[in-house]
Amino acid sequence: MYVVRDQMHDQIITIERHIVEQERRYPQATGVFSNLLYDIALAAKIIAYETTRAGLVEILGLAGRINVQGEQQMKLDLFANETMIRMNSYTGRLAVMASEEEEDIIPVPEEYGIGKYVLVFDPLDGSSNVDVNVSIGTIFGVYRRKSKQGPGTLEDCLQMGRDLVAAGYIIYGSSTMMVYSTGQGVHGFTLDPGVGEFLLSHPDIRMPERSKYYSVNQGYEQYWSEGVRRFTWWLQGMDREDPRKPLSGRYSGSLVADFHRNLLEGGIYYYPAEATKPEGKLRLVYEAIPLAFIVEQAGGYASDGQRNILDIQPKSLHQRIPLFIGNLELVKKAEEFISEYDGQ
């Protein structure tokens, strides 16, 4: 019997093919940018392989090194960081890199050629969850260099989110997914470990109109501002005339996992400023800005409680920032409560 093939669902589109097809829209493209995205996808496959093996004794446990954040580094942190650096140092595509795990910028070896792009990344966010098998993730952003020649500079890494040419994340969970945008929408690819390919599984991701979840660590509620507390009560439906049922709380301790769920199902993640952490906890350059680029491409919004994250000029590599990210309506509501009750 002849099976009528459905073209749309019959196609198998690898991330490599998708990147090339996106590049075709730019006649002047040289392919370097596309190859840079392949490099990141390959690094992701290598990290994914180790992450799924992380249950083995030789990987688990602390590496004994302390990173710039003063947190204990898990061996998987080190591996992910080294992999991202190694996979991008010898290609001649980058002028400079910066990693959440490295105190200073990471120069690329000049003998392999200095490229025109800049890569900033958090190699393994949420890595404290490795031991308990909760999803973790890699976050990255790509800029064009601003410096004219020679090795890239710190300023190349401190660009505003508006200047990103690409951003994305990889989530290592029940399956490994790579989600990225080059400013032409947001697209998700699921790794088929059998063939080692990321296959297009979520084309043109758009945030749902209706939200289901809110993600915040309510254990810290006593440290929040009045505005953030009231916003949270609003989300829970405690003092809202709106008859919608309250949102469900979902907080995994892994930004990438919570962000990904809210991107697909609708919701908001927030890590607000606290009495003990006036700048919040999350990093502007490696976490907030790349995810803000993604969420805006998907119809959402990201704010520090007052300003669009994409309009904030980073002042230092490891600068922290309060973050409200997800459904546009909810993030705007958070800004309203903060403005009304915190006088900001």
Ligand code: P6P
């Ligand atoms: P807390 C992980 O360390 C992280 O940066 C995010 O992935 C996560 O959402 C947050 O911090 C968890 O922080 O203070 O709630 O444990």
